[in-house]
Amino acid sequence: MHLNHYLNFQGETEAAFNFYKSVFGGEFLIFKRYSELPDAQISEKEKDYLLHVSLPINSFTVLMGSDVSEQFCAPNNAPFTKGNNHYISINLDPHEEDEARRLFNALSVNGEIEMALDNTFWGALYGAFTDQFGVKWMVNCQLLAE
Template sequence: MQLNHYLNFQGETEAAFNFYKSVFGGEFSNLTRYGEMPAQEGVTLSEADKNLILHVSLPINAFTELMGSDTNDQFCAQNNSIFTPGNNHYISINLNAHEQDEAKRLFDALSVNGQIEMPLEKTFWGALYGAFTDQFGIKWMVNCQLEAM
């Protein structure tokens, strides 16, 4: 299991992560834009929104990745997760395919008396993923990668 930091920005993810890359070195292990998402019913993205970062990962060392994304009101507003300074950080638990039971256990245990933002379910990026705020106000993501990226 890895515990990683996940940062949210409001249109500044690319600039921030290019800066972090200049400081830490290395290359992005993943960079996906909103425009690369499969079409979703009721969701229309402007050209500017399509260019925003849906997910970026920058390996810091063998045990840590710094990850982040730009918030998008079409996906966040429905869950009362609109960006405000102070709620732009998650603890991200990253697991491998053989750890699906552990992903479910951690999601269920940590989210008790909390607020689920996205239920733990299979995603288009080949993972079992869910997000929530725990009963103490800490934001968490559980990502169990099922398929190679």
């Protein structure tokens, strides 16, 4: 299991991550835009927003981020403001699906589910929530390819 930092922005992710890359060095592992989504129906304003970017910082840490899209935000989510844009991302290996479910269920008790833990188009079991203390979490478990 790896715990990483996941940052959200509103149209500034590319600039932020290019800045972080200039500071930490390295190369992006993933750099995907919303326009690359299958059957993407996004606004013209958001077509160049980043869906996901990953920048390895060292052998233990990956800084990840994305631009917030109103289309994909849960209706009960607080609107984006700088300062509420940080998640702790738990990343598990394919054989750890049970542990992903256990962590999601245990940490989200008395919290607010943003996205239920479910299979995704990127081949992972994924969910997001805010715990009872206001800390934002993501659980992502890569699934075995069939």
